Amino acid sequence: MAFRHLPANSAEETLAALKEHGDDGKVFAGGVALSILMKSGVYEPDVLIDIAGANDLDFIEETENGGVRIGAKTVHRKIETSPLVQERFPLLADIFHNVATIRIRSQGTVGGNLCFAEPASDPPGAFLALEARMNTRKADGTERVVPATEFWTGYYECALDEDELLCSIEVDPLPDGFQTACTRFTTRSKEDKPCVSVSTAVLTEEDGKTAREVRIGLGGVEAIFRRLTAVEEGLKGKELNQENIDAVLADSLDDLDPLTDIRASGDYRRQVTPVLIRRTILKALGVS
Ligand SMILES: Cc1cc2nc3c(=O)[nH]c(=O)nc-3n(C[C@H](O)[C@H](O)[C@H](O)COP(=O)(O)OP(=O)(O)OC[C@H]3O[C@@H](n4cnc5c(N)ncnc54)[C@H](O)[C@@H]3O)c2cc1C
Known part of the structure; x- marks a missing residue:
């Protein structure tokens, strides 16, 4: 595997190198992902644009x-x-x-x-x-x-x-009152990449229970990270308890398209994802 190592010591130098080398050049940041791909022969770049010095x-x-x-x-x-x-x-x-x-x-x-x-x-x-x-x-x-x-x-x-x-x-700063939480669920070891990764930001009415706005960012499950907008809409105005959240998830997650990979089957992900979403919303509210 032969490649050219090209240090780029600023954003400007990196952009100039990307322009010069087009498809043949690849930004090398921490190199954690790229070096694994290169060692395994999956990816063979011609020019590695190393941004280690781009402070x-x-x-x-x-x-x-x-x-x-x-x-x-x-x-x-x-x-x-x-x-x-x-x-x-x-x-x-x-x-x-x-x-x-x-x-x-x-x-x-x-x-x-x-x-x-x-x-x-x-x-x-x-x-x-x-x-x-x-x-x-x-x-x-x-x-x-x-x-x-x-x-x-x-x-x-x-x-x-x-x-x-x-x-x-x-x-941007979250508007006053938002509470946040995340859950990363792994199936092999604690340090493994996530099988399911849920992040939430939750704003309630003054009663501390009724959802005014719920944001849910999902990773690990599908090919593309996304907000679960149908679930978010379904929760608006509802009291955020286990029963209500589970009911909305049962109604609004039909479009979930879970991956099957070394961490879990699609069927498994389909079953655990709603549970983890519900737990993360309640965790944001301080209810475990
Ligand atoms: C064993 C292991 C466990 C891991 N566990 C987790 C985990 O639990 N959760 C998790 O989220 N991640 C995990 N990761 C991934 C890790 O956190 C890094 O995010 C990832 O490796 C990429 O970061 P990097 O800086 O090394 O990118 P690189 O390998 O340098 O680059 C990755 C890609 O991004 C491109 N790129 C980099 N910077 C830029 C830029 N500024 N502009 C345009 N393109 C750019 C590169 O060209 C390349 O295509 C794990 C990785 C390993 C090896």
Whole structure:
């Protein structure tokens, strides 16, 4: 396996390299996913554009409205341990804290995780529940803001063009009163990639029980990460207890299209997914 290693020390250099090498070039971020594909011979790039030195893509900063902007090259561990993220977005701190092992979290980047779009991933569901936006750039200077709901387009596919770089992810503060929780369910070991990964953000009426808005981001189950909008709509105005949530899930999850893979069969996922969604909603409300 012969390839050219091309260090790119900024977003600008990365974009220039993507323009020059087109289909032959591949961004190498943490390399966690890419090196496995390369070692196993599944993927043989001609040019690896190594962004290890692109420090302008490595940051966590507060936005003007009190949200957070995270550079695409930021490693999971840095997000998990960021005081800003922990204070404003405990859901993100929690989800990144539970990805794989500390070794992988110290190497894998948020951009690599989101762009690789492997169904068995945790952060996409959380970014969906938080209604994140992906900031991208191309070498010709074009910039796009892609809502999380439009970022994942297929099995291991995201909305980026060949010469487009994910630069940062931005999350606005949740309106007052929202409570969040996530559940990652594994079938092999605690550190394994998720069989089912659910993230929720729940806002109730003043009684603390009736749903005003429920957001559910699902990963691990289907080929594409998505919000469960039919379930979210069905829950609106209902008291959030086990019986009501289960009834809505029974009515509104007909379109679930679960994968069969090494972690579980589609039938198994179909059975456990509603249970995990219900538990995650109740967990957000502090009911276990
Ligand atoms: C044993 C193991 C266990 C794991 N467990 C989990 C888990 O429990 N949950 C989970 O969510 N994930 C898990 N992962 C995945 C891991 O967290 C990383 O997210 C993933 O490996 C990719 O990150 P990376 O930075 O290494 O990306 P890379 O391997 O460098 O790149 C992956 C892909 O993204 C592209 N890319 C990277 N950055 C950009 C960018 N800025 N713009 C455009 N394209 C880009 C690359 O070109 C490549 O196609 C696991 C991985 C392993 C090996």
